[in-house]
Amino acid sequence: MIEVFVAYASGNNFHGEMIRRAAEAASNDGRKLLPWSERDTSGFPISESVEGWIQRADTFIGDISVVNANVTYEIGFAIGLGKPVRLIRSTHLPMKAVKDIGLLDTLGHDEYGMEASLVKVLGKRDQSTPWPDLPKNRDQPLFVLQPNNPTDWSLRITSSVKKIARLRYRNFNPWEISRLDAREAYEKATSSYGVIASWVEGTSEEIIRNNERAAFIFGLARGRGIPARLFAHETTRLPLDLQDQATRWFQFSDIEKAVRSFRDEVADLQHDFVQTHSSKASILELVSCGDPTAENEAAGLGHYFLETEGYQRALNGEANVLVGRKGSGKTAVFLQVRDRTRANKDNIIIDLIPDGYQLVKMKEFILDQLALGARKEVIAAFWEYVLWLEIAYKLLEKDETRAYRDPALLERYQKLETLFQSRVDTGAGDFSERLRRLSERIIERFQKAAPAADTKHMDSSQVLQVVYGRDLHELRETVSDYLRVKGFVFFLLDNLDRFWTPGGFTQDDALIVVGLIESMQEITRKLTRRHLDFRWAIFVRSDVYEFLIRGMADYGKLSVQSLEWSDRDLLKMMFETRVTSGTRVEMPWDDLWARASTSHVGGKPALDFLVDGSLMRPRYLIRLFEIARRRAITFGRERIDESDYFAALKELGWQVIEDLDREIADLVPNSADLLFEVLQTGVGLTAHKFKYIAGKRLPDPKIVDKLLDIMLWNGSLGVVEGPSTKFIFDCGYKRQYLAALITADPDAPLRIHPTLVAALT
Incomplete structure (x- = not known):
């Protein structure tokens, strides 16, 4: 039966x-x-x-x-x-x-x-295409499903994974990639030795999305016998299937305790698991283009990373501000520069991926309690304090064992350790946790130094005293002396576009980034005078830099490097390198591609179809191919056919629409979902018509003009010029060129990018 x-x-x-x-x-x-x-x-x-x-x-x-x-x-x-x-x-x-x-x-x-x-x-037959057995990821054995919005407790989970479990992990971050389909969730969960998800209380669309993903991934892990934790607050009521299975927490120590026990379960599976290889695996099950998020493949990225000019300039310390659209590969460059430079053990590499959530309270206090002049001073002083403390923290962490074996180093180490511990501002934990503690301490010091009504009248010396807590001179001198026995110092900061709150990126947020840049420049001057080699590079979204930061920073003194892609052949080379390196069978590229994919899609070579659909963003190129590959596997096909590519483009189109809509809302207030309204226009769109549609929501004509500029910049719109359409990546990312075309002919047709159109057809 x-x-x-x-x-x-x-x-x-x-x-x-x-x-x-x-x-x-x-x-x-x-x-x-x-x-x-x-x-x-x-x-x-x-x-x-x-x-x-x-x-x-x-x-x-x-x-x-x-x-x-x-x-x-x-x-x-x-x-x-x-x-x-x-x-x-x-x-x-x-x-x-x-x-x-x-x-x-x-x-x-x-x-x-x-x-x-x-x-x-x-009554139909009970059969379905079997889901493939995937190899385990030994380099990054954990998978963490991040909630829709970061909170103190969600950041404590990831901090505990880093500092208590001490395991490298991959993650799905909805702020980076908006959609997660079942096939990708299956791959991420079943290739892991452990899975962590979080249940969030609430009824918003984003919260329901998170909880559905958490339920599915937790179920996958349970079915596969993979250690899994579904974190939920003690008072949260979950669906019946999950109510008794969730890992409850009431205070942060509960999370840390749960991660410790979880670590032991993961270690047991790593020890006992025996990887088997199926002789029946199809070529599509052996092929992979990798993960569209660079952090998720940090351990293996070096095998197929394409060394571009932007990477070389960053590696040599020639570029300080590296800009690119989301998905252009900023984090990949960040990780490769980090790994290459820290291969020399004498170098001090401080690689930080801050989370803007930790600065929300600090930002709100600065805006509410301080006058404009004091704001700039506080931001600059705050960053200089953070940077010096992080150099000290990295020195102490790196030499913790070596110092007690090297008498010549021990005296310097103990002096620096005493100075650092006397401040106890940053404590333990990862950078996000240290940043949170430091922000809270500084706010407390301001509140003790003067009532709220008086903080706007504090002079410069009072501001610096409150931020530093005590004189910073001795810490700077001690760190500088310590660095004489080291190689160069390289500060790398990624994800600076996460500094703003969900309401969008404002001029005040830009002040925080500009303050960071100016603090880096000041430390460079101080250490250069001592003949010490100090390098730094920060990575930021190009639209944020182009429309907000560029006008505020001292542009002439900054070495800015674009990481955008405009060379189609170079992007194809990147794709070929990734697929060849990520495939568990060796064969020439032409043979591999012929076996894995149909040669043409819609009358054009399949590789051109992929590049066209990607908006010249590597993340979308990888994702488009992987969606098509997984779909072909689901339907039991030997290779990807046209229908798989067209279905994948439609699915990618929805993600691109959501991503671009969020990018627009980050820079233009009250513009959420406006992209969807523009998409409904279809053919016949011109600059005049666009401004009419946007003007119904945004009464200020200057804001409407800015919105058009941003949509041209992110690639959602192009300008028809003769028989072809010019998108931003077709003209070297010179938005002035596209603006000139519109100025010359205000009725020039605008074209919505075909990837966005595919989602609606």
């Missing part, structure tokens, strides 16, 4: 009754369909009962007509167990909520209308 477990959401009695009747009608002597509601749960925790039912069943059917975390968890659990899984959906219920989540809508499903058609669907 074949048993089929049928999962569906409770809450709609009519729908539930129909499924129960249809399941009974579709059952026969050799095959019985068992809806979850027909099972007896008395005396057992719900989660144990459901998991037991799914384990005992031969196959699984999940109804995804509505978004439901219990069903999503059960689907993940069944897939993790390796059960044949089929999905069904009612055509009487809208698909929008499921599509907005972006998780299960990309999987094949059967549709039904009324009861008769449901009986027919439930």
